[in-house]
Amino acid sequence: MVKNTILQLLKLGYPLFQKLLPYQVYTYLATGALNTALNIGIFMLCYQLFNTSMIAVEAATAIALLLTILSGYWLQMNFVFTESGSDKKRRAGQLTKYALVAIQGQLSAYLLTKTMIIVLHLNASCAYILTTVFMLTVNYFLQKYFTFKKAKRLS
Template structure:
């Protein structure tokens, strides 16, 4: 398993780093890797959201989707399905491709990452409800607009909290 992980990581880094010379003057390598991995994960998230919202739920012709005991609108169900895929992919890419130089344990990073992602999920949920249910905007366009706002928050949070050596929650006592 470790060999497979090392091979996947090497392939991803090789692919991303091959494009870095084009952007070297614009940003540091770590920021470029975050943009590439984050861009992939956002594209994956929006693709799954669109597929579930526009095709799967549409084909089933349901106005309410039941996930476990929770009834929800199709766009909210699509949000949670997309989250179920993009969360583990995003953590893997963040941990092993973007923020590799850290001594913080995987467990701590996962807990911090999960906290930030849950906040992002709540932001997505609230803004989707506002844009789609109250303003009447199209769900996929709303999701793209929301992604811009949430991505900015996510980058800053992941950089300064999830994968940081020093957490702003823990203060050093001198």
């Protein structure tokens, strides 16, 4: 039911972007936006639960990242890179690769943003926006050609 609802919403929104983006890029951005909103919601909820703790931000960030790695993988597997294969062994490897790309993306985005602020003296918001666009592009290709690459067929 959830999968079908998300699919219908994606199909409903695509005509607005059809002239700008291929369907796969559109679904990548749309499911990424959904997963980002989920990440923020989980972070805010966890932060409120842990706000008396010295490690509230760290705990909320870790929990939100873990849960949205799982939801992001599910979203991309079911709506973006659907042609990548479906056997359980392959899916386990894909989840591991997805997690590595996601964690790399978080770390790279942090380091790139800090570098732009410190070295290039960019405004923090500008640096964050530039980093986000760059990392979205890099992560799309990593997910497409590393995590969810099409299975080779035996002749």
